[in-house]
Amino acid sequence: MHRFTGSDRALALLILALAGCGFLxxxxxxIVVLVTSFTSSRALQFPPPGFTLQWYRELFDPARSAQIHxxxxxxxxxxxxxxxxxxxxxxxxALAITRSRAGWARVAEGGFMAPLVLPGIAFGxxxxxxxxxxxxxxxxxxxxxxxxxxxxxxxxxxxGASAAGLDPALLESSAALGAGPWRTFRRVTLPLILPxxxxxxxxAFVSSLDNVPVSLFLASAQTDMLPIRMWGMMETALDVxxxxxxxxxxxxxxxxxxxxxxxxxxARRMSG
Amino acid sequence: xxxxxxWRLALPLALAQMLFFVAPLxxxxxxxxxxxxxxxxxxxxxxxxxxxxxxNIASVINTLRLGALAVLATAVFAVPLALVHMAAGPTLRxxxxxxxxxxxxxxxxxxxxxxxxxxxxxxxxxxxxxxLGITSAPVPLLQTxxxxxxxxxxxxxxxMLLPLLAALARIDPALLDASASLGGSLxxxxxxxxxxxxxxxxxxxxxxxxxxxxxxxxxQGVIGGxxxxxxxxxxxxxxxxxxxxxxxxALAITLMGSVLVxxxxxxxxxxxxxxx
Numbered sequence: 431m432h433r434f435t436g437s438d439r440a441l442a443l444l445i446l447a448l449a450g451c452g453f454l455x456x457x458x459x460x461i462v463v464l465v466t467s468f469t470s471s472r473a474l475q476f477p478p479p480g481f482t483l484q485w486y487r488e489l490f491d492p493a494r495s496a497q498i499h500x501x502x503x504x505x506x507x508x509x510x511x512x513x514x515x516x517x518x519x520x521x522x523x524a525l526a527i528t529r530s531r532a533g534w535a536r537v538a539e540g541g542f543m544a545p546l547v548l549p550g551i552a553f554g555x556x557x558x559x560x561x562x563x564x565x566x567x568x569x570x571x572x573x574x575x576x577x578x579x580x581x582x583x584x585x586x587x588x589x590g591a592s593a594a595g596l597d598p599a600l601l602e603s604s605a606a607l608g609a610g611p612w613r614t615f616r617r618v619t620l621p622l623i624l625p626x627x628x629x630x631x632x633x634a635f636v637s638s639l640d641n642v643p644v645s646l647f648l649a650s651a652q653t654d655m656l657p658i659r660m661w662g663m664m665e666t667a668l669d670v671x672x673x674x675x676x677x678x679x680x681x682x683x684x685x686x687x688x689x690x691x692x693x694x695x696x697a698r699r700m701s702g
Numbered sequence: 703x704x705x706x707x708x709w710r711l712a713l714p715l716a717l718a719q720m721l722f723f724v725a726p727l728x729x730x731x732x733x734x735x736x737x738x739x740x741x742x743x744x745x746x747x748x749x750x751x752x753x754x755x756x757x758n759i760a761s762v763i764n765t766l767r768l769g770a771l772a773v774l775a776t777a778v779f780a781v782p783l784a785l786v787h788m789a790a791g792p793t794l795r796x797x798x799x800x801x802x803x804x805x806x807x808x809x810x811x812x813x814x815x816x817x818x819x820x821x822x823x824x825x826x827x828x829x830x831x832x833x834l835g836i837t838s839a840p841v842p843l844l845q846t847x848x849x850x851x852x853x854x855x856x857x858x859x860x861x862m863l864l865p866l867l868a869a870l871a872r873i874d875p876a877l878l879d880a881s882a883s884l885g886g887s888l889x890x891x892x893x894x895x896x897x898x899x900x901x902x903x904x905x906x907x908x909x910x911x912x913x914x915x916x917x918x919x920x921x922q923g924v925i926g927g928x929x930x931x932x933x934x935x936x937x938x939x940x941x942x943x944x945x946x947x948x949x950x951x952a953l954a955i956t957l958m959g960s961v962l963v964x965x966x967x968x969x970x971x972x973x974x975x976x977x978x
Contacts (some may be wrong), residue, residue, distance in 0.1 A: 438888035449786040452779030455856045456801045456863075459816035460808060460828060466819050473823040519715040526711035537711055545723060547909060549917035549961050552730065552932045552954040555722070555941055559733055559951070560726035579723045582715060640809040642920055645943070646869050657811045664815055673819075676812040683807035687800070697799040 460680055461571060466670075467677030485674035498659060498675065504658035505639055508570055512577040512638035517631040519578070520585035524626075525619065528593040539590075548585045550643030553580070558647035568650040576644040577640075581637045585630030588699050592626025623696035632690050636683070732769070734951035748948035752956055759936040764932040765916050766960055772915035773908045774854040776862040780907065784866040784900070785892075788873065802867065814921045817853035818844065821925065823946025845868045845927030854915050859915055862907035870896070898975070905972035909928065909965045916961055933957040 462476060467485060469478035489495050523542060527535045545553065556574045566572060596619065604614040620627070644653040656675075663669040690696040733972045734752075752758055787798045805813060820826045821843035828840040844850035873896065881891040919934040926932065933953060941950035 435887060441888050445782040445785055448782035451783040452783040452859065453798070453801055455779060456805055456859055459806060459820060459856055462819050463808075463812060463816045466795075473824060474819045474822050476819050476822075476826045476829060489896065496758060519718055523715040526708050531709045532709075534709070539773055542715060542719065545719075547913050547958050547961070547965050549913060549934075549954075551919055551937055552958045553727070555937060555950060555954050556726035556730035557722070558941070559739065560722075560729050560948065563729060568810065575718075579719065586715075602969050605908075621968045636807050640811075641811055643917070646938070657809055657920075660767075660809075660811045661924070662816070664811070664818065664924055668818070672815050676808075676815050679812050680808050684804065684868070687803060687807055691800070697796075697803045 434688040442654050447583040455640050463673065464674045467673040469670065469673065470493060472670060474670070474673075485670050486677070489671050489674040495671065496653065498656070498671070501656045501659040503587065504570060504653060507656070508573045508577060509635045510615065510639040511570075511574045512581050513631045513635040515574060515700070516578040516581035516634040516638075517585045517589075517627060520582045520630060520634075521623070522629055523582075524586050524589035524593050525623075527597065528590060529598070539586075541585045542586050543578050550580065550641075551646075554643040554645075554647040557644060561648070568648050568653050570653055573645065573648050573653060573655070574638075576648055577638040577641050578634075580641065580644065581634035584633035584637055585627075588630040588633065589623060589626040593697065596622055626699070628694050629699045632686070636686075728950050730954060733948055734955055736948050738945035745948075746945075748952040752947050752952035754840040757931070758953065758956075761931040761933050761936050762932055762956060762960060763865075765957065766964070768914035768932060769912040769961075769964070770859050770924070771851050772854040772978050773862075773911050775851055776859045776911050777908070778853065778903065779898070780859055780862040780866055780902070781904070783863060784870050784903075785896070787867055788870045788896075799867070802860050802863045805856060805865075807864070810857065811851045811920060814853070817849075817856070817921075817925055821849045821853065825851075844925060847926065849931060850930070851920065853921060856913045856919065857918065857921055858915050861910040862904075865903040865906040865910070866900060867903075869900050869906075873899045874913050901975050902972055905975075909968050912964055912968075913961045917957065968977060 466474060466476060468481045468483065469475065470480035470484070471478055489498065492499065494544050514678040520542075523538075527539050527542075554576070557572075561568070561572050600618055600622075601614055604618045605611075609617065640657060641655075642661070645658050649655045649658050660672055660675055663672045673689060687696065704826075732741060733739060734748050735744050736748065737747065770783070783798060784846045785831075787795055790798065817960075822828070823840040825843075827843060831837045831841060832839075832940075843852075876889060877895055881895050882888075886894065916932075919932050919938060922930070923934045923935055933956065937950050937953045937957065940946045940953060
């Protein structure tokens with residue numbers, strides 16, 4: 431950039447060194463998990479003494495890992511439904527907020543974002559109390575309701591950012607040409623905000639798939655969820671299948687991330 | 703839809719939040735003032751137990767300390783990473799961005815598991831220390847506070863890094879060149895130009911990291927272990943093992959209150975810094 435003096439060079443070196451360490455701390459554990467999932471040892475030695483696929487074989491064995499498969503199926507179903515529900519609600523709300531100049535819109539936006547800062551464990555406990563007060567036994571539908579509350583702010587943010595760039599003149603001309611509100615939404619608004627909607631749906635999906643605090647309280651024997659099952663596998667006798675399950679989750683996340691990043695610039699949207 | 707009717711689009715989310723978010727929290731508050739989970743009678747017993755007990759007060763302090771240390775630890779690495787990102791070319795920028803987002807997309811459980819492997823007796827750190835001859839026996843890292851903070855540094859760093867990247871992206875590169883060509887040292891440019899612009903991102907990141915680290919139940923329990931007492935474990939214990947729901951509710955509200963007070967203080971600090 432420009433010429434450095436001596437003290438500048440020392441400062442720049444310090445910044446580079448810390449950034450390097452930070453990068454290592456961010457990425458290293460992900461690589462450690464991937465390598466460990468191929469270990470031939472029963473103990474969690476690193477580096478592993480040898481490499482096998484035995485933990486993946488056990489993980490995918492329908493008889494020995496039946497419970498994990500059920501939990502994974504539940505998690506996937508809840509995540510898909512959560513993404514649909516949270517993104518629909520958030521898209522409508524985001525359009526309302528960006529198109530209104532009134533003061534309520536700012537207040538509403540703050541309220542809608544509240545679940546992001548609120549400790550998840552308090553909300554999980556509150557949900558358990560609420561549903562047991564309503565005499566509702568744990569079910570996947572209740573999990574979707576709880577997850578959607580936490581996922582909606584993510585979608586609201588990405589859709590809101592897309593909708594902010596929407597030209598009101600486009601909507602007005604669509605209306606002037608005789609299109610109803612729904613037709614205007616389908617033909618004009620939605621195609622324009624689609625990248626934000628897609629990014630929001632993806633983040634809602636991931637936030638549900640990874641959700642611990644709500645699932646912790648609402649999951650039961652009938653509604654076992656993958657993160658909770660993996661937690662159980664880590665708490666008791668350390669089961670190396672956790673490494674294989676983690677390997678699958680990391681691979682899926684990485685592929686999805688690259689695909690979404692290519693399609694809608696996801697990483698950029700998350701930092702915006 | 704007219705400008706006046708557009709608010710109706712926000713109704714479905716608002717109603718859903720009332721029913722599934724606000725109502726449960728109100729019930730949580732009510733339960734903390736009740737004698738049992740069926741709200742048959744009111745009492746302050748749960749609050750006396752929650753705040754009158756040294757053990758619980760110690761958990762509150764431990765939890766706040768953990769949150770604060772996690773904020774410090776993530777900032778130490780995230781700020782330099784964000785600065786390098788700002789100065790880097792497009793390829794390195796993309797690599798840093800992917801590195802920031804990837805941990806966020808791999809489940810907290812997976813990240814916690816990774817740190818069991820790294821911090822364990824036969825893990826990466828102990829293997830390195832012994833390989834270099836720095837220590838002869840494995841150093842205990844699991845079930846310690848510094849092990850937990852190291853793990854939280856990675857687990858929570860994306861929450862600090864992403865707002866910082868967003869804040870620094872708003873800096874006009876011409877400003878940096880101007881500062882440098884006017885003879886400003888790197889330190890001066892960082893302090894006078896970059897830091898004020900980075901501050902909102904830093905504060906947003908600090909709020910998110912604090913809230914997340916203070917409530918990271920699984921990481922606290924699995925890496926920190928049973929000997930370190932944090933509020934989320936207390937909430938879980940009272941709710942699911944002892945079945946004292948009023949006390950669990952009072953502890954959960956204490957946790958929520960502590961996090962919200964810190965978040966409010968941080969945002970006040972942010973507002974003040976912007977006007978200074």
